[in-house]
Amino acid sequence: MNDAIIVGGGLSGLAAAWELTQHAITPTLIEVKPRLGGSIVSERRAGFLLDGTHMLIEKYGAWDFLEPLGLADALRYIGRYRDGRLVVFRDGTQVLIDALASRLRANILTRMAVSGIIQTGKGFEVCLENGIVLTARAVIVAAPAHHAAHILASLTPQAVELLDYRYDPVARVMLGLDASAVTPQVEQRVEGAPVRSVEWFALPERVPPGHVLLRAGVRLDVEPAINTAESALALIKARVAIAPVIEWAHYWAEADPLTLYLPEHAALMARIDAALPAGVALIGSDYRARRFDARIQQARDAARRIAHYLAR
């Protein structure tokens, strides 16, 4: 029997696995995709460093996880923000994923999806979609809400409410452009529905000299023809009307949670937490923590609770 199984190998699942490792527990981590990192991916193209998810991150207080992960010098400070700062990871946000993954002592199973968890007299049976059943004394579910609703359904009927979880469907588009061609008129043309956000960057480590990086969020399904990452890319390219040096477009369905910000959401999470058996934790960006560092903290706190549960 496994001591602990973690479902989902995104930032939350990896941070939980790292914390368990520090408590001398070797978890089994199950990730449906071929790679770890979930929504976080960084890529270099033609001198541009592209972050598919967070690039500018709010930082409040000390991040005590950086040094043990070998990332003490990994941040570049951009400026003040509220009572904290805005930072970027110099080499892309994925360095955090790579650092976590390289320091784990975990059995990692990729390309395997968890479909459900059953409580038994001795612990839990974790059922995979391929028919394999693994047993564990404790389970941490670090998957987005719609997946977690199915995974946890047999443990508590409350979890089914997570099927109503809603996201804002936004595709991310990035274009690398020759800076001399970007006039105020070009900048103005990009704005306007269904474009939700527009950012222009010329950070030295991320954008080659003489260029700018345009990052736009395009809300899908507002206009019938703009309903995929490819159509969002085509829209932005048409508005910019400059041949890009590089282009990138992606749609991650669970990128922009809406339900997280509803006033009644905290009460739902409290009901689910109370209904889950001891030895099961639900973590991830859909549930509680709104900030990047708070999500890591949430995962580490849950892993500590599971470590204490296993030690009892």
Ligand SMILES: Cc1cc2nc3c(=O)[nH]c(=O)nc-3n(C[C@H](O)[C@H](O)[C@H](O)COP(=O)(O)OP(=O)(O)OC[C@H]3O[C@@H](n4cnc5c(N)ncnc54)[C@H](O)[C@@H]3O)c2cc1C
């Ligand atoms: C485009 C985009 C932009 C973002 N921008 C920001 C930002 O600016 N600031 C910010 O704070 N946050 C941002 N986020 C959110 C950010 O990605 C999350 O905070 C964080 O990365 C989520 O980590 P997670 O592990 O909770 O979830 P995820 O990264 O979604 O990881 C969940 C993992 O579970 C796996 N999984 C799902 N179902 C199963 C199953 N049944 N069995 C096994 N594995 C399963 C998935 O494949 C995935 O790898 C952004 C996200 C996206 C996609």
